[in-house]
Amino acid sequence: EEKFYRDSFAEVDLDAIHYNVRQMRGRLPEKTGVYAVVKANGYGHGDIQVARTAIEAGAERLAVALLDEAFRLRKVGITVPILVMGYTRPEDALLAARENITVTVYQKEWIERVKDTGETPLHVHLKLDTGMGRIGVRSETEMESVLSALRSTENVQLTGVFTHFATADEGDLSHYREQNERLARLLEYFGESWSGEVDVHTGNSAAGMRFPGHMFQYVRFGIGMYGLYPSGEVKEERPIDLQPAFSLHSTLIHVKKLEEGEPISYGATYRTDQGEWIGTVPFGYADGWIRKLQGMEVLVNGKRCEIVGRICMDQFMVRLDEYYPTGTEVVLIGRQEDEEIEMDEVADYVDTINYEIPCLITGRVPRIFKRNNEVISTSHRLQHPLV
Numbered sequence: 001e002e003k004f005y006r007d008s009f010a011e012v013d014l015d016a017i018h019y020n021v022r023q024m025r026g027r028l029p030e031k032t033g034v035y036a037v038v039k040a041n042g043y044g045h046g047d048i049q050v051a052r053t054a055i056e057a058g059a060e061r062l063a064v065a066l067l068d069e070a071f072r073l074r075k076v077g078i079t080v081p082i083l084v085m086g087y088t089r090p091e092d093a094l095l096a097a098r099e100n101i102t103v104t105v106y107q108k109e110w111i112e113r114v115k116d117t118g119e120t121p122l123h124v125h126l127k128l129d130t131g132m133g134r135i136g137v138r139s140e141t142e143m144e145s146v147l148s149a150l151r152s153t154e155n156v157q158l159t160g161v162f163t164h165f166a167t168a169d170e171g172d173l174s175h176y177r178e179q180n181e182r183l184a185r186l187l188e189y190f191g192e193s194w195s196g197e198v199d200v201h202t203g204n205s206a207a208g209m210r211f212p213g214h215m216f217q218y219v220r221f222g223i224g225m226y227g228l229y230p231s232g233e234v235k236e237e238r239p240i241d242l243q244p245a246f247s248l249h250s251t252l253i254h255v256k257k258l259e260e261g262e263p264i265s266y267g268a269t270y271r272t273d274q275g276e277w278i279g280t281v282p283f284g285y286a287d288g289w290i291r292k293l294q295g296m297e298v299l300v301n302g303k304r305c306e307i308v309g310r311i312c313m314d315q316f317m318v319r320l321d322e323y324y325p326t327g328t329e330v331v332l333i334g335r336q337e338d339e340e341i342e343m344d345e346v347a348d349y350v351d352t353i354n355y356e357i358p359c360l361i362t363g364r365v366p367r368i369f370k371r372n373n374e375v376i377s378t379s380h381r382l383q384h385p386l387v
């Protein structure tokens with residue numbers, strides 16, 4: 001049990017992760033498997049615990065963004081196939097091969113630089129850019145040059161081909177259709193060379209939930225696994241039921257009653273009305289609660305209380321509806337009594353998307369993992385300083 005010494009923490013409900021993977025699996029046809037996308041420390045939820053839970057729930061494979069993230073999972077004994085979806089340095093490809101980690105290719109030169117690595121086969125998936133405009137092969141000619149470079153190497157084995165949708169979560173599906181048409185053309189061309197020998201996977205959570213019959217061999221399930229919908233449209237459609245896994249908790253460490261006009265925090269941007277109760281919460285922008293969240297509400301005793309005055313590095317202040325003793329629980333994200341602050345509400349308040357909020361919560365905030373409502377472990381960066 002890893003101790004921590006400030007009553008501020010994130011709680012990750014692994015039962016929700018399990019439930020969400022089961023919901024996605026239930027939505028998909030038998031022939032389509034699930035990559036659990038655990039990049040960025042599991043979208044801020046904790047990559048190792050989420051990965052283990054997703055595998056238990058039936059996810060066959062894992063997807064990350066960097067080779068470093070794949071090594072972390074291998075290091076704790078996770079053996080299922082792992083795909084690094086982003087760029088890997090050619091000189092590191094041999095390390096990936098030794099750890100049985102699949103990397104992503106989309107440049108002829110990259111294959112030529114990797115080519116002379118040694119004995120162990122390197123598995124690669126070919127990335128097609130059908131309209132995301134990020135990384136990937138875009139044309140038949142590019143495709144041909146990458147495939148010919150692959151054909152002329154024995155130790156680099158093509159085991160998959162994939163693309164990523166930019167608008168699968170939107171109301172207007174014209175670009176989504178355009179991407180699928182480009183994909184069909186490229187796959188058709190591709191089909192002469194390796195039909196049936198490689199896995200094809202295209203969908204993220206939105207595509208997987210909305211168009212489960214069109215997902216080829218795998219869905220790369222990210223945001224939905226964490227119990228969040230990729231967009232307002234998909235949340236509205238609710239193709240599958242999801243349970244949010246992440247909640248954020250703190251406490252009151254100071255409570256005071258102030259006179260009229262007393263200033264709160266840096267810049268004295270807020271002054272109290274007569275007789276206001278002000279609480280101090282040990283959570284600040286160095287924990288990822290960015291300064292733009294001034295004015296957002298948090299829950300105290302099931303009541304919505306406004307963050308007043310500027311958010312500091314390690315603390316912020318709230319206007320309470322009445323006196324509460326120090327130690328009273330504060331909920332920043334999640335339920336308290338019959339109130340709830342959803343991830344979407346926090347994201348809307350700072351004009352971003354729900355994906356970004358848990359990623360913002362820094363390593364200074366311990367993650368407590370729960371199964372069947374029991375704490376099974378705690379992960380905490382300050383326990384293992386990264387530097």
Ligand SMILES: Cc1ncc(COP(=O)(O)O)c(CNc2conc2O)c1O
Pocket residue numbers: 037085164203204205206220221222223224230355
């Ligand atoms: C290549 C790729 N596949 C699958 C996913 C999972 O998508 P989902 O979380 O919508 O299911 C992502 C998420 N990538 C990102 C999510 O936010 N910004 C990104 O670049 C991705 O980049």
